[in-house]
Amino acid sequence: MIQTDIIIIGAGPCGLFTVFEAGLLKLRCHLIDALPQPGGQCSEIYPKKPIFDIPACPEVLAGDLIDRLMEQISPFNPGFTLGERAEFIEKDEQGQFIVKSSGGTVHRAPVIAIAAGLGCFEPRKPPVPGLVDFEGSGVEYIIKDPAMYKGKHVVISGGGDSALDWALYLADGVAESVTLVHRRDSFRAHPDSVQKVLDLSARGGMKLLTHAEVVGVSGAAGNLDGLTVKLKTQGELALAADHWIPLFGLSPKLGPIADWNLNISKNAIEVDTFDYSTNVDGIYAIGDINTYPGKLKLILCGFHEATLMVQSAFKRIHPDKKNVLKYTTVNGVNAF
């Protein structure tokens, strides 16, 4: 079990900066994020786009902003549970929160800060009837263990780098057959991979179906054995398949937060702007996930919210200690 002072759910810019402000007050933090990397929207949606409204940074790439935040918080040694979604929150007899995440990791702390942004980034699932019946038994949205495709007939959907890279990887002596199904005939992937896919399919090393989409799944006893592919001009096609891997990118979903007894309005958590506390004592919400009159979903506003929030968290964690604001210029940053 991981014990800390503040469990931060969401490692976007606001969650990351919370570690810094908490560190100044000598509070330890542990971050949980469903994504395998920190940075939230900045890393997942627009790492290469410049941001112009971070104070004193006339221009910074979103990805660089995250790198700098990681550097800024490193003295405070935060813990990370990445690639796991925070699922359950409960309280133990000592009044501490227990947060369980999807990989089975258990976290314990007196305070929770929810910095969950627009929600959890999850794979986009194609609207194919009956799809859920095959999830985990033939339909996978993420490739965790490429060895499981050994000797199998695999179909991949999508036109981005991950679709092409995996198609090439699995076609190289892993799967029995690989078919790539894509909506149009150009790809939004690295030109090099595109060329390789075109060459390989011309040689018969994999099958490429363009202007096509998977519209049906079939199989007995929950095991996938075939797909229906709709071709734009030539009608439908039945395809034998042991696995279908739809790779359509990620999009944020509110997810389990809706079940934590928090007051939610329009997919955001209502907070008191005094300290960004929620209706549940000890749980705070900052950044894009919260809402209050006048809310703006901006990084700089989330930084401010994080700063005020940790002051209140400090009082909760150390009710008998006094905290006086000290400028960082006075003592510098004292690592722990």
Next chain:
Amino acid sequence: MADIKVQVIDREGVIHDLEAPTDMGLNVMELCKASELSVEGTCGGMALCASCHMYVESPHLASMPEKSENEEDMLDEAFFVEDNSRLGCQIKLADEHDGLVVRLAPVG
């Protein structure tokens, strides 16, 4: 020119008759959001999220500029894509869009 008229059909099939200024650089995603229609516009209009996927149902489609590579790329990650699919944030409202009719695409 005065405001133009834009008709938006929401996911429940309800028709919304909107009026839009053409001198404010508004795009159709922003117009929908400003009118409290359920269009997320997650990426703020940068063709990076596909939450503003809609169908252009009026003849305006034919005279619209071709989809940019970015717009096509993003539509690759959307579902229910049709020939008249566009990202609303990539349609900048101008006088020639008077009478435009769009239908919001289902959310996947």
